[in-house]
Amino acid sequence: MPSAEKIYLDYAASTPVDDRVLQAMLPYFSQVYGNPSSVHAFGQQSELAVDRSRASMAQRLNASEDEVIFTSCGTESDNLALRGVAWMQRKRHGSRHILTTPVEHHAVLHTVQLLAEQGFEVEFLPVDRFGLVEPGDVEAALRPDTAIVSVIYANNEIGTINPIAEIGAICRAMNIPFHTDAVQAASHLQMDVVRDQVDLLSLGAHKFYGPKGVGALYIRRGTPIEAAQTGGKQEFGLRAGTHNVPYIVGMAKAFELAQEEVDQRAINNCRMREQLVGKILSTVPASQITGHPEIRLPNHASFVFEGIDGNQLLMQLDVAGFACSSGSACKTGSPSPSEVLTAIGLDPEWALGSLRVTFGHDTNRDVVDRFADQVILAVEQQRRMGR
Ligand SMILES: *Cc1c(COP(=O)(O)O)cnc(C)c1O
Numbered sequence: 195m196p197s198a199e200k201i202y203l204d205y206a207a208s209t210p211v212d213d214r215v216l217q218a219m220l221p222y223f224s225q226v227y228g229n230p231s232s233v234h235a236f237g238q239q240s241e242l243a244v245d246r247s248r249a250s251m252a253q254r255l256n257a258s259e260d261e262v263i264f265t266s267c268g269t270e271s272d273n274l275a276l277r278g279v280a281w282m283q284r285k286r287h288g289s290r291h292i293l294t295t296p297v298e299h300h301a302v303l304h305t306v307q308l309l310a311e312q313g314f315e316v317e318f319l320p321v322d323r324f325g326l327v328e329p330g331d332v333e334a335a336l337r338p339d340t341a342i343v344s345v346i347y348a349n350n351e352i353g354t355i356n357p358i359a360e361i362g363a364i365c366r367a368m369n370i371p372f373h374t375d376a377v378q379a380a381s382h383l384q385m386d387v388v389r390d391q392v393d394l395l396s397l398g399a400h401k402f403y404g405p406k407g408v409g410a411l412y413i414r415r416g417t418p419i420e421a422a423q424t425g426g427k428q429e430f431g432l433r434a435g436t437h438n439v440p441y442i443v444g445m446a447k448a449f450e451l452a453q454e455e456v457d458q459r460a461i462n463n464c465r466m467r468e469q470l471v472g473k474i475l476s477t478v479p480a481s482q483i484t485g486h487p488e489i490r491l492p493n494h495a496s497f498v499f500e501g502i503d504g505n506q507l508l509m510q511l512d513v514a515g516f517a518c519s520s521g522s523a524c525k526t527g528s529p530s531p532s533e534v535l536t537a538i539g540l541d542p543e544w545a546l547g548s549l550r551v552t553f554g555h556d557t558n559r560d561v562v563d564r565f566a567d568q569v570i571l572a573v574e575q576q577r578r579m580g581r
Contacts (some may be wrong), residue, residue, distance in 0.1 A: 201561055204565045205493060205554035206350055206378060210530030211444065212403035212555075213397045217241035218447040219405065230437045232425065244486075247446035253452045255395070255412055256386045258510050261317075263411045263429045264442050268398025271411035274433065275373045275394040276344060278419040280309050283341035283371070286418060291337050292316045293346045296537035297325045297352075300377055302344055303533070310501040314341070324486035325352050325538050329360040336364070340472050342371045347379035347395075349536045351550060352485030353494030355379065362391030369415055376411075377401055380449070382463070382491050384456050393417045397449070399441070403555070404448030408441035463553050465494035470495050473566040478566060478573050484535065484548065493553040497503035498540060501575050510572040519550040 209370060211219075222243060228236025230244050244264070252259045260449070265271045276292075283289040294306055296318045310316045319331050327345050333440070343365050348355045358374050365372035373394035376385065381402035387395055393414040400406040413432070425434030452459075475481055480500035504520040511518060520532075531545035549569070553562075 199515050201516050201565065202567060203516055203551050203553065203561075203571055205557075206491075206550065206552035207519055208406065209381075209403045209554055211405055211406060212448060212451060212513065213403055213452060215448045216443045217331045219440040221297055221446040222443050226439070230439060231428065240437070243439055243443050247442045250446040251410055251452055254385065254449055256388045257412050258268055258415065261413055261415055262432065263413055263433050264431055264437060264445070265409040266407055266438070267302040267409040268299075268375070268401070269311065269409075270394050271377075271396035271398070271409045272299070272344075272373075272375055273305050274411055275396060275413075275419075275424045276302065276305045276342065277422045278373050278432070279342045279373070279394065279417065279531075280416040282315055282420045282486075283508055284314075285420070287339070287341075289339045289341035290314050291340045292342055292344070293313070293319060293332070293335055293340055295319045295323055295327055295346060297349055297354075297534045298344065298346050299350055299377070301377075302346070306344070312448065316484055321537055323538050325349055325354040325484075325534065326489070326490070327356050327361065332361050332501050336368050340368075340370045342373055344373040344375070347376040348376045348383065348491050349485060349534065350378045351532060351548075352496050352538070353490035354485040355383070355489050356455050358392065359390045366391045378491060378494075380454055381495060382456065382460060384453065387412050387414065394419075397445075399445035399448055402452040404445045405441050408438055408445045410445065413580070414463045418511060419515045460492040463557075466553050466559060467492060467495050467555060469559060470562050470566055473563070474569060477566075477570050481573075482544070484538065484540070491552075492558075494550070496548065496550045497550075498535070498544045498546040500544050502573055502576055503562055506548055507549060507569075507572055508549065510575065511568055514568045514572070516568055519552075520548050 217499035226239050228240045230241040248259050248262050253263045261264050290305055306316045319327055345356055347358050362372055371393045372390050374397045377398040380397050395412040398409040421432050423434050482498050483497055484496045531542050
């Protein structure tokens with residue numbers, strides 16, 4: 195347990211479980227424990243909890259209950275969407291073309307790389323200097339043999355929000371399955387799969403104050419997909435394995451709260467974001483924000499500093515009591531600039547000095563102010579010492 199003075203500013207990597215979520219989960223560890231697939235009363239009680247959670251998730255997504263599949267995490271949801279649809283599309287129609295972007299999370303990027311080894315042709319759409327995908331580029335790249343399109347909803351590293359509804363409309367008109375990784379977006383934006391015309395949408399509970407190790411995949415009725423994990427008949431035959439009942443209950447509760455409180459959370463977060471960005475950019479020479487200045491996640495500020503070692507900066511900040519990230523949690527410790535920062539055209543001299551700051555329930559204006567002072571100090575220190 196970090197000491198009391200430690201300040202957490204890495205909510206895009208994970209969030210603490212909200213107490214209301216924890217309370218909802220607790221009975222399902224030891225009081226209600228039947229297997230939801232069992233026919234007896236114990237099983238029925240658990241099944242009821244899973245059904246209620248599914249109904250709640252569906253309602254918040256503007257989906258039907260039979261369109262929500264529970265998985266073990268956002269990564270698994272991305273895997274099931276891409277593998278499941280790509281395989282089925284190839285089986286049914288011989289489709290082999292996969293269209294995605296160079297700014298996806300590794301859960302998508304590494305999955306399409308594997309599909310490429312299995313004979314799929316993976317094409318990466320261009321992105322602009324903010325990491326935005328242009329819907330016209332999607333339209334131009336779609337082919338009759340496109341098996342699936344996958345575009346990240348909001349980027350975990352640079353916060354940019356893509357025009358998902360516009361891309362959705364284009365894919366729908368061509369009848370091509372459209373997947374979006376909404377693992378970051380669902381914590382901060384109002385989700386609506388009908389408005390956005392998506393066919394598949396990935397969620398992960400631990401990004402919105404739910405437990406780690408549970409996720410969901412929205413799959414629009416009629417979407418061609420096969421199971422990536424086989425076994426029992428759970429989850430409409432698409433995801434075998436006994437349900438993790440307490441975590442599913444927790445995810446549904448956390449998603450309900452995130453979606454209900456979305457506006458209120460966004461207003462607070464945007465104010466703090468403007469405060470931090472304003473102070474850093476006006477004080478630190480050779481600094482830039484990464485991602486779009488406005489079309490971005492409300493709690494997300496990301497920067498690059500020319501000539502700075504991002505990992506060293508993280509360590510300096512950690513010593514000063516602030517926990518943040520260089521971008522994606524998975525990339526910490528890696529010496530080469532991230533794929534995302536390279537894809538938006540940043541020079542390595544800048545891209546290696548990246549910093550991602552993400553706010554949450556415990557962040558306030560005072561914390562942001564003190565944090566900004568530390569960043570200013572740490573960058574100055576590094577530059578003075580020539581790294
Ligand atoms: C965190 C994250 C994932 C992975 O989700 P897990 O539940 O941690 O597996 C996928 N995509 C994005 C955009 C993420 O931020």
